[in-house]
Amino acid sequence: MKSLSTTQRAGLFAFASLVVCLLCAWLLFGRGTSPLQTDVLTLLPATERHPLAEDAVERLARASGDRMVLLVHHTNDDTAKDAAREFGATLGKDPVFASVIAELPPFDLDQLVTPFLPFRFHLLTPEDRAALTTPGFDPVDALKRRLNQPFGANVGAKLTDDPFGWMQHWLDRQPWNRSALVPEDDLLTAHRDDGSYVLVIATLKGSSYDDVVQRQALATLERAESAMLAKHPGATLLRTGAIFYAASARAAAEHDTHVVGIASSVGIAILLLLVFRSLRPLLIAFVSTALGVIGAIATTVLVFGQLHLLTLVFGAALLGEAVDYSIQYLCARANAGTTWNAERGVRQVRPALLLALATSLLGYSLLAVVPFPFLRQMAVFAIAGMAVACASVFWLLPALAQKPARAPLSPALVRLALGWQRVASGRRALLGVAVLCVVAIPGWLRLGHDDDIHLLISPPKALETQTATIRDVAGFGGGSQFWLVEGANTEEVLQREEALTDRLQTWVADGKLGGWTGISAMLPSARRQATNIAALTPLFSPRERMSCWLGQAGFRAQGGAGFVAAWPGRAFTLDDWLAMPAYTPFRYLWMGGGEHGVGSIVVPQGQDDANLLRAAADGLPGVSLVDKPASITALFGRYRGYADIWLGGALALVGLAFVWRYGARSAWRVLLPPAAGIVLSVAALGYLGEPLTLFHVMALMLVLGVGANYAVFLREGEPHVAHLPGAAYAGVLLSAVTALLSFGLLALSTMPALRHFGLTLLLGIGFTALLAPVSVPAPKNRTA
């Protein structure tokens, strides 16, 4: 390596950079599907002790995943129906939708009933089973009562197929009968005081999270909506579905990326131009930073297989830190004047940059060990970006900055830096810090905390309102609370679920629960089916008795023959359940064949008190309540608690590094600015009334990393610019302002977590940069 010249090394680095750029371009655009991820769920940490529970959370969230659920509303019934029909037809023309259902397909009752005939004796409602096993059950009386019901018998199975109505009762309980929507004029409708609602369901050909699918489907929807509104004034469209949540998250993240990315780039560019008064340093700084970002993107996609848009938002803010390394190098160049030698410059800044890089990496790697995908991706992104940006200073920049700088650092900045440095160093400054820390105490005492999941997920209110209305009108539930039933095999899961649902049944009767949806209402366990058969067996042994009873109740001899001959049929199995088209929408309730074992989901309706729901699972083996929002909130709180300890640990580690470099007697001075910055930012948050969240504490770790850099830059840089008082601190201020520009802009983010991050960094970096002069002796003393 030693034999390589500056240009050879730079050539190699440029070649490697080109390869990484190409790799990055291929990863982003060359593979058909975009690795950009907009699904917020993928960022949430795994909170459940069992991977099956995590699977279940995901399944439930995706149950209506690739569908748009739309309700067309109008005060006039006919208009609502016409509008929905035309609207459905318009959507249906676009190939981005696999299917659009507004008008129902021709309906054949037989198709719904006939598949159940072979299983009818195995499937009984709890009430029928109880009636059959009651001593003194009189079959003739039961038949008579059914035949003489007011206003007629059942619709569904033929009277001769189901004389007692057992099958009819069973079918009535099936979940598709629970929707609040009624078929009318071949449309699914609901009538409210404020008019009619008509359901339109559009299934996407592809994933809700696929960029191309998302854009095309939303564009078509918007066109169809405006066409509908133009033709039917007064019509409104309510919408819900993962795609809308994904699109709003994407729009918010893109907005943030643009604001933070563009604003900070422009701001940094102007700043660099003002300070270096030449175009070349600006270009050099941008090449270094851009390489850092590209390296970060490529590494993140390679490690995680995807890049979340929110990471990109954070990455845009990271520009401000990555640019620090080149700024230090460029400052050294400007300060050296005509004596500049590119290689010597590298040697001069190397210790400072390496120490700064080490402290940054330390801060970020602490983020990476948190089992939390969002923070982990941010950390990997930052580590890769920092490392590449720093490496570019060592290997690429010397070739680009061979010639001495045309102009020294802006004298105004240097004067300003020196002025403040005089104020903020020496004994007086230490006293000032002590006073500030005392002032900080009330702020600390005022500090609250907040661990709500809405820090990470905050969908627009309008969308939440529409989702709630649709849930209300159409009865589509879908909460984030459910019971998970686990077992060794299908039968055990079903039996365990029945233990739960038997209990829930009494709760429904007591009004403690509105209802529930679970597979055991469709597919009873083999044991329960055997119980059903056992309850019926006495009636069919011998079969002639049943024929006789049917005759006594009034059936023709041939009328009941088919029914008697069909006994006992066969058991309904999981395969039968899976094969039945009517059950397709409910398959998400069953978790079989996955890598995490067998299980099922039971979704409660009309009750969201987690304690009550949890009590339903008490004492039932293999049954537990999964409440993802509550789990996340608990997790945030727990991590926030740990974070203090980590922060203390990180401070100790950085302190040790400083002791190693500067000796025990000076290390505390270098550590003082970041430590005081942290104390003061937390106090400021308290005074601002901001409750402390996990994200504030995470940001404090970065404050430590970045703040330590400033102290190091100042401490390391000062001896090299003895001829130019204030120049080293000017470089630090420049770094700080670029960081403030980019991280500070995060405070404008639409996502609360990033906003908190940004605000904390804004405060922390601000305080640290202002306190940095404490780390070196006062300039006055030194020059004297």
Place this chain on the structure above:
Amino acid sequence: MRRLIAFLALFCAFAAYAQTPTLTDDVLGHLAKHSQVRAEFTQSRENPALAEPQLSHGDLLFVIGHGMVWHTRDPFDDTLVFTSGDTSRLNAQGKLERVRDGNRGVSQVSGMLQSLLAGKSGDAMRQFTISAEGTPAHWSLHFVPRQSRVAKVLAGITLKGDDFLQSIEVNLASGERTFITFANTRDAASLTLVEAKVLGIP
């Protein structure tokens, strides 16, 4: 479902509201004047699978805005109470037990009933084409399903009557026919305590 549709038709008839034609308005308006009605009923059911029609007798109480008590006396004793949103059975101990099966349909009907009583016939008009013949003193109303899904099951419902409703005929597409006749129909002057209680009348 058929039971419910017929039930609905009955409520339509009692509920005193319609748009066209005039005779329908007259008839419904007339019926609505009797807000509490008692009658004896005979229900006959014919089905191709049955050797002979099934006959049941009993009496009923109908209260507009509250519901109906359907008391079958023969060939068995059974009292069903239809109120908004619910079907219940009055057991031997005089307590109401909710009848779970078919509940969904009944709740739909009670929803329709509520809207009818609120002066909105929209639900019935959406479901049926209603035609009338005869005079207000001797009339019949025909309800033919407008929805093809319903029409596949329900052929039609015919109500006949004079001052009161005299008969209901329900024809299913399968050939099943239910014919209910009413006799001794009169205004119910007062309700028993149990009746008031099960219908939720204070």
